[in-house]
Amino acid sequence: MTINKFKGTRMLEVIHSPEDMFKLSRGIRKGGNSIGFVPTMGYLHQGHISLIDRARKENDIVVVSIFVNPLQFGKNEDLDRYPRDFERDYSLCKDAKVDYIFYPSYSDMYPEDFNTYVEVKELSEILCGAFRPGHFRGVTTVVLKLFNIVSPDRAYFGKKDYQQLQIIKRMVKDLNIPVEIVACPTVREPDGLAMSSRNRYLSPEERLSATYISKALFKIKDAFDRGASEVWRLKEVGLDVLNKAPLIGEIQYLEVVHPENLKSREYAQKGDVVAVAVFIGNTRLIDNIEL
Ligand code: PAF
Numbered sequence: 064m065t066i067n068k069f070k071g072t073r074m075l076e077v078i079h080s081p082e083d084m085f086k087l088s089r090g091i092r093k094g095g096n097s098i099g100f101v102p103t104m105g106y107l108h109q110g111h112i113s114l115i116d117r118a119r120k121e122n123d124i125v126v127v128s129i130f131v132n133p134l135q136f137g138k139n140e141d142l143d144r145y146p147r148d149f150e151r152d153y154s155l156c157k158d159a160k161v162d163y164i165f166y167p168s169y170s171d172m173y174p175e176d177f178n179t180y181v182e183v184k185e186l187s188e189i190l191c192g193a194f195r196p197g198h199f200r201g202v203t204t205v206v207l208k209l210f211n212i213v214s215p216d217r218a219y220f221g222k223k224d225y226q227q228l229q230i231i232k233r234m235v236k237d238l239n240i241p242v243e244i245v246a247c248p249t250v251r252e253p254d255g256l257a258m259s260s261r262n263r264y265l266s267p268e269e270r271l272s273a274t275y276i277s278k279a280l281f282k283i284k285d286a287f288d289r290g291a292s293e294v295w296r297l298k299e300v301g302l303d304v305l306n307k308a309p310l311i312g313e314i315q316y317l318e319v320v321h322p323e324n325l326k327s328r329e330y331a332q333k334g335d336v337v338a339v340a341v342f343i344g345n346t347r348l349i350d351n352i353e354l
Contacts, residue, residue, distance in 0.1 A: 075157045077164045081172070081212045084165045088126070088214045096123035100215030100242075102206060105129040106146040107155045110250040110258040114219040115159040117247055126213050127156055128165040130172060135201030146263050165213060172208065180204045183230045183237070186325055190226050190338055191349065194315050202227055203234050210242050218242050223249040223257050225336055225351045229325060249350075251277065257350045264346040268310060273343045275308035279317075280352040283337050287354050292330045294319045297337070305341065312342030322353070 078084045091098055099118030103111055111127075118125045129152055136142035149166070156164055180200055186192075187199035210218065220228045232244050250258045255277035256270075265273055279301040286300045301317050317339045319331045328335055331354055338351040 075153070075161055075164065077153070077166050079166055079168065079171070081167055081208075084126075084163075084167075084212050085214075087163065088212070091124050092214065092216075097216040098122055098213065099125050100209070100213050100218045101125070101127045101161075102209050102218065102220075103127060103129055104131045104145065104260065105152050106148060106260040106263070107152050108250075108258045108260060108262075110221050110223060112155065112159050113250050114221060114247050115156070115161060117245065118217065118219050119160055121217060121245070124162045125160070126163045126165055126215065127161050128167075128209055128213065130165075130167055130205070130209075132172075132201060132205040133169065134173070134204055135198050137195055137197065140195070141261070141264075144264075146260055165209075172205070181207050181234065181238075183233050186226070186230045186233055189325055190316055190318065190320070191340060192226070194340065199227070199230050203230060206231055207234065207238070207240070210240055215242055217245050219245045219247055221247050221249060222353075223259065223350070225338060226325060229323060255281065257348075259348065261346055261348065265343060269344045269346065272308040272310040273348060275304055275311065276339060276341060276343075276348060276350050277352075279304035280337055280339065280350060283319075284352050284354055287331055292332075294328050294331055297331055301337070301339070305339075308343070310344055312344065315340040315342075315347075319354070 088098055099122030101114045101118055115125060131145050133142055181203045182200045183203055192199050222228060228246055235242055235244055254274045256273050282304050283297045283301045286297055291297055297319060298317055305311055305314055319328045319335050319337050320326060322334050322336050333354055335354045336351050340349045
């Protein structure tokens with residue numbers, strides 16, 4: 064089947080079965096049209112919309128997947144309470160001129176005899192990986208499955224999940240996956256908080272506390288821009304801010320890392336990434352900034 068669906072004639076369709084999505088995407092590409100793909104776990108926000116907008120600009124057809132992937136949640140994590148609202152997501156996708164939503168069921172993605180996993184070593188074991196064992200293996204496994212089903216020319220990921228982005232880039236390189244990974248800037252609320260579906264867990268007081276995370280990162284960047292480069296000093300600047308946040312819980316890490324191999328630095332260099340993971344109340348939030 065060859066699909067000729069050109070810009071300007073779009074209607075949003077929802078595809079449930081991986082097999083249908085597979086046939087459809089092969090048809091689209093056979094028809095000479097490019098596919099831009101935005102994988103998501105739903106509960107879309109402006110960060111996702113910015114990925115969709117970019118995909119819209121750079122491709123003929125835009126596919127968004129919505130699948131809360133159980134494989135990437137730990138036992139005591141928030142899989143059950145992860146926010147879901149398909150109708151809302153559908154209408155946001157429609158407004159953003161998405162062509163297809165791929166919305167598979169759990170059993171379609173993981174039949175009972177499912178037993179194959181993809182893991183990017185080392186990169187998956189540090190930073191968030193040290194605190195969420197198995198998380199990135201779940202991410203890479205589902206992303207590779209989605210790439211095989213949707214067969215996009217380009218796939219769009221936010222820099223907000225910076226480690227995820229680097230791990231996916233590495234998987235694509237190591238396994239010769241013919242997909243271009245497009246990294247898009249973090250979208251922030253006016254007060255600096257990085258957009259995330261998990262922000263919805265925050266009470267008003269926690270929401271206020273959460274603003275200290277980006278404040279800490281901006282302050283570190285500022286210190287770096289003024290000439291400070293010893294990482295212990297930069298960390299102190301950030302921790303000073305974070306420790307002022309009224310409802311701050313565990314600070315899992317605050318690190319300055321190489322932008323690709325994510326190894327910790329002793330002296331920060333231009334282009335390095337400052338990455339942080341903290342609990343605000345019961346909610347674990349991550350953020351990062353490029354120096
Ligand atoms: O970033 C996310 O929302 C998820 O990790 C992804 C890439 C959709 C895989 O489930």
